[in-house]
Amino acid sequence: DSGVTQTPKHLITATGQRVTLRCSPRSGDLSVYWYQQSLDQGLQFLIQYYNGEERAKGNILERFSAQQFPDLHSELNLSSLELGDSALYFCASSVTGTGGRTEAFFGQGTRLTVV
Amino acid sequence: AQSVAQPEDQVNVAEGNPLTVKCTYSVSGNPYLFWYVQYPNRGLQFLLKYITGDNLVKGSYGFEAEFNKSQTSFHLKKPSALVSDSALYFCAVRASMIKAAGNKLTFGGGTRVLVKP
Numbered sequence: 051d052s053g054v055t056q057t058p059k060h061l062i063t064a065t066g067q068r069v070t071l072r073c074s075p076r077s078g079d080l081s082v083y084w085y086q087q088s089l090d091q092g093l094q095f096l097i098q099y100y101n102g103e104e105r106a107k108g109n110i111l112e113r114f115s116a117q118q119f120p121d122l123h124s125e126l127n128l129s130s131l132e133l134g135d136s137a138l139y140f141c142a143s144s145v146t147g148t149g150g151r152t153e154a155f156f157g158q159g160t161r162l163t164v165v
Numbered sequence: 166a167q168s169v170a171q172p173e174d175q176v177n178v179a180e181g182n183p184l185t186v187k188c189t190y191s192v193s194g195n196p197y198l199f200w201y202v203q204y205p206n207r208g209l210q211f212l213l214k215y216i217t218g219d220n221l222v223k224g225s226y227g228f229e230a231e232f233n234k235s236q237t238s239f240h241l242k243k244p245s246a247l248v249s250d251s252a253l254y255f256c257a258v259r260a261s262m263i264k265a266a267g268n269k270l271t272f273g274g275g276t277r278v279l280v281k282p
Contacts, residue, residue: 052208083270093255093272106269140208142270151216153199154270156208 053077056141056157064165068129071160075122075143081105082124083144083154084116088137099124131164138162167192169258169273177279184246186276188239188256195261198239199270200230203253212254215239226250246280253277 053076063069075082084096086109095108099118110116113131118124128135138161142154168191178184190196197216201209213224220232230241239256256273 052210054208085272092274095269095271098269108269142209151197151214153211153214155211156201158208 052155052157054141054143054155054157056139056160058160059158060161060163062163062165063131065131065133067131067164068127069131069162071126071128071139071141071162073124073126073141073143073157075124075141076155079143079145079155080122081144081154082118082122083142084110084124084126085140085142086137087140087159091137093140096126128162133164136162136164167258167260167271169256169271171254171256171273171276173276174274175277175279177281178246180248180280180282181245184241184243184250184278184280186241186254186256186278188241188273189237190239190256190258191237192258192260196239197259197261198230198232199257199259200224200228200239200241201255201257201272203255203275205252209255212241246278248280248282251278251280 055074057072080101083098086094096110097116098106102118113129116126138159140159142156144152144154170189199214200212203209215222215232223229253275255275257270259270
């Protein structure tokens with residue numbers, strides 16, 4: 051168990067809908083990262099938050115947004131869903147936001163299926 | 166921009182034989198390098214990392230990796246593979262120059278390892 055908790059584990063929704071994925075980082079970790087894993091795109095970095103502030107942005111669509119709350123949990127909001135958004139979404143956390151030396155610990159992911 | 170290449174989609178090896186999973190990287194400045202393993206329907210598990218110092222890094226489950234700066238490589242190795250090592254392996258890089266690239270971890274495309282009995 052990595053200590054990173056993601057809910058829900060599975061999500062099935064229709065095209066055009068909006069969903070929220072939730073992540074609780076390991077205790078003491080200030081950084082949260084979101085990744086999307088799909089068969090054709092591999093593991094893609096979406097966005098990183100550090101202590102409530104956006105720190106880095108990757109290939110995140112405008113239909114997607116995220117935030118990190120004062121208690122350090124994070125939510126990834128996906129809207130106007132398309133079939134191609136079906137993927138495994140991972141959250142990871144690490145202690146530092148700027149040092150870079152520490153490894154990130156991953157949750158078990160949320161499998162999103164858009165039908 | 167930073168990037169990672171894992172040139173082999175799949176590596177097949179017999180149990181007991183040496184296992185090598187290749188990784189090359191591109192990053193500005195000095196790299197921080199990581200290996201992760203993913204079992205079916207599971208998240209990624211950290212195996213080992215190179216930050217600085219000795220080029221040979223030892224990690225979990227008997228894995229090790231060798232950092233080669235001139236070849237910009239960080240190959241994962243295990244002297245004697247087990248059937249239970251069959252999984253998807255990811256190499257990742259993070260720039261030490263955080264200002265340039267944020268703190269994101271960039272992953273390679275993954276290499277599936279199949280260890281046959």
